[in-house]
Every structure is written in C-alpha cells, then in structure tokens.
Amino acid sequence: MRVVYTDPAWALDADGRPDPALAAVERSVLGPDIDIELGCFEDSFVTSGDRFHQHVRGADALVIYRCQVTPELLGAVSPGCKVIARSGVGVDNLNAPLLADSGIIGFNVPDYCGDEVSTHTLALLLALERGVSVQDRLVRADRWGIHRGGIPRRTCERTVGIVGFGRIGRATTRKLQPFYRQVLAVDPYVHADVMAGHGVTPVDTLEELLQRCDAVVLHTALTDETRNLISGSILEQAKPGAFLVNTARGALVDPGCVLRALESEQLGGFASDVFSPEDPNQSPVARKLLERDDVVVSSHRAFLSAESEESLRRRVAEGVRSVLRDGNPPAEGRVA
The missing domain is CATH 3.40.50.720 (NAD(P)-binding Rossmann-like Domain)
Structure with missing residues (x-):
C-alpha cells in the first residue's frame, strides 16, 4: 500500500x-x-x-x-x-x-496542540498589552526609552473576550483569567452553562462581545458562516482602542478592514499568527499591516x-x- x-x-x-x-x-x-x-x-x-x-x-x-x-x-x-x-x-x-x-x-x-495555541495566543496578546515588540525594535535601533512606544494599560482592570469556546478557547480561558478582570465568550454552539463552568460570562452576539471587551481573541473554526467574520461593519462595534488577536484561521479576518480600524484607532492593536494567503508578504494589504508598530505577527506556528x-x-x-x-x-x- x-x-x-x-x-x-x-x-x-x-x-x-x-x-x-x-x-x-x-x-x-x-x-x-x-x-x-x-x-x-x-x-x-x-x-x-x-x-x-x-x-x-x-x-x-x-x-x-x-x-x-x-x-x-x-x-x-x-x-x-x-x-x-x-x-x-x-x-x-x-x-x-x-x-x-x-x-x-x-x-x-x-x-x-491546545496548550501550544493557547500559550501562543496569550503571548501575542501580552506582547500588544506591554508593547514588547515595539520596545524590542526601539532598543535594538539604539532608541532606548522607557516611555517610547506608548504607555501600557493595567490588564487586571480590563475585560477580554473569546470568540469560539471549543477546546482551545477553554484552554486559553484558564491562561487569561490570572491577567484580566473578566473573560467573556460567544459561541452559538456551546451552552452558557459550559461557559459558566469555566468561570466565563457568556454573551449572545459577537457585537455585544466587541462592545464590552478591551481585547478579543479568535478561536473559532473557519466555515462558510465564519469566513470574513471580522470585517468592516462588525469592527465598527469594537470598543475604541481594543486589541484583536487571531490564532485560528486567516480568512476569519478581512485585513483591509483591520488596517482601516487601526488607522482610525478603532482598534488599538492587532496580532495574528494566521493570514490568507498564509504568508502576509504575498498580500499588498497585509504587507501594510506588517509596517505598523501596533501589529504583532508570527508565521502560523502557534501549534508548534x-x-x-x-x-x-x-x-x-x-x-x-x-x-x-x-x-x-x-x-x-x-x-x-
């Protein structure tokens, strides 16, 4: 055979x-x-x-x-x-x-790879929260400065949301809870009792999640229903200055809409392990994201x-x- x-x-x-x-x-x-x-x-x-x-x-x-x-x-x-x-x-x-x-x-x-993806999600989110990637670039460029790259916010006073509450969403929850005041989640296929059992507050819609959260992480599958889930109209619902992290599938997110949301400061930062096409350098729009200090990326290795x-x-x-x-x-x- x-x-x-x-x-x-x-x-x-x-x-x-x-x-x-x-x-x-x-x-x-x-x-x-x-x-x-x-x-x-x-x-x-x-x-x-x-x-x-x-x-x-x-x-x-x-x-x-x-x-x-x-x-x-x-x-x-x-x-x-x-x-x-x-x-x-x-x-x-x-x-x-x-x-x-x-x-x-x-x-x-x-x-x-639930442990790996959930850890990588937290790494990307905390890199945004603390400005780690920006500070790394500044110090290496001989531009040392405590206040350069922006002043971080206190995470224990913030709310984070999870889109998709399957295996990896639940693993990420455990790792987010020590850092954030509250964790919300939306998933039409998971009962609210399951979320409550993990110490998570369920919400009914993605719009509500975006309106209430200071950071949102994506852990949902890519289907016809979720393709371009994060696009222009939905991003208008985001809490101003919110962070968005994607370690699920690149096609969940419209990169042009994310770029415009960053430019307007509707989003405060974007981190992603995944793009469509897979290498963001192959997309003119995604390449513009790579030029920004409020964007952190990795090369589809959250599972690794x-x-x-x-x-x-x-x-x-x-x-x-x-x-x-x-x-x-x-x-x-x-x-x-």
Whole structure:
C-alpha cells in the first residue's frame, strides 16, 4: 500500500528541501509493508495541477497539510484511495461534503496542540498589552526609552473576550483569567452553562462581545458562516482602542478592514499568527499591516512544539494505518 504526504512541513531539511529520511515517525507507525512518499516539490510543495495529480494517482491514502481537497484531486486518487487525513486541527481544506459523497474517510487531529495555541495566543496578546515588540525594535535601533512606544494599560482592570469556546478557547480561558478582570465568550454552539463552568460570562452576539471587551481573541473554526467574520461593519462595534488577536484561521479576518480600524484607532492593536494567503508578504494589504508598530505577527506556528509535532505525526499515521488495515477511522476527528 502507498501513502502520499502531499505537503509535510516537517519533511523539509535545513536547506528547505524534502528529505524522506525525516519520516522516521511515520515509518515506525506504518511499518515496512506501507510505502511512504512525499509530494511533488519545486521551490515548494506543489499541491494542484496535472503534475501533482499524476503524482498522487494510485495512492491508498493521502495526508494533507495545506493542500485542498478538490474534485480534481479526488478524481486523481479514486477509486482506490481509502482515507485522506488532515495533519492539523482545521478541517476547512478537507472538504467534508465532497469526501462524504466520494466514500473516502476523512479525519483530522482536533486536540493535539491546545496548550501550544493557547500559550501562543496569550503571548501575542501580552506582547500588544506591554508593547514588547515595539520596545524590542526601539532598543535594538539604539532608541532606548522607557516611555517610547506608548504607555501600557493595567490588564487586571480590563475585560477580554473569546470568540469560539471549543477546546482551545477553554484552554486559553484558564491562561487569561490570572491577567484580566473578566473573560467573556460567544459561541452559538456551546451552552452558557459550559461557559459558566469555566468561570466565563457568556454573551449572545459577537457585537455585544466587541462592545464590552478591551481585547478579543479568535478561536473559532473557519466555515462558510465564519469566513470574513471580522470585517468592516462588525469592527465598527469594537470598543475604541481594543486589541484583536487571531490564532485560528486567516480568512476569519478581512485585513483591509483591520488596517482601516487601526488607522482610525478603532482598534488599538492587532496580532495574528494566521493570514490568507498564509504568508502576509504575498498580500499588498497585509504587507501594510506588517509596517505598523501596533501589529504583532508570527508565521502560523502557534501549534508548534517538539511534543505537539511528534504527537500529531504519530496520531495521523496511526489513523491512516487503522483505516488501511482494519477499515476503522480514529475515534476522534472523523469528518467524513
């Protein structure tokens, strides 16, 4: 049997080239009777087009990272492909309805990096609160000054809001509570009793959350319902000077609207680990955000630690092996 890892970030060596020898975890789990192949690579992994589809043709399983499940991809791997696994939490690129129609099992790993993402969220938010990134740049540029870069506010007198109260939202709550006076949350799919059990005040609408909070963090999934959730009209509801932090999905946020909200001081700062396209340097609007002192960014690595990456790789391989050998998908994370 043959498993193709279409675009594995962990498989790139120090020079940024694919190295099959790095697939030690996968080989230890899948065993010698299952062949492991890496995807097409030019300057980066190719995840669409004729060459890519020819490469994956005949695969019994695919493991995708940023690769999108499309009708063309399924046409290339059908009818032999039994499972497509997403190496990560999000499922927007798995295209669950399409997989369900095809009869191919799809799964993700929804719970491997809650500690990492919640910690990274707090790091970005506190960097905004304390002006850490601005101070770092000023001191390095020989512009040392206690009051340069603005005067921080006292967080214990502030209210923070969470959009999306799933696993990661709840983990972030525990870490926010020692710093902030009150934590609010909005999630139409989570009962108020669950939030109350975590010491969080539920609110009914995103508008109310924005109006009441001095900082807002995003932990909701990307769906048709949430795409461009944070855009012009909704940002007008934000409490003046509020901070916005996104460690969920880039397409939740309209960067042009965030830029205008920062310019008008409706927002006091923006921090993000995620953009769409993934590298904000590829977007003219996002590049303008990168020029601002009230913006803090990282390169889609909130999930990352040595432990989380090893766990993710092992659990993906175990799920793929279970489907290929026994026809049984993992208990957690099945989407189709």
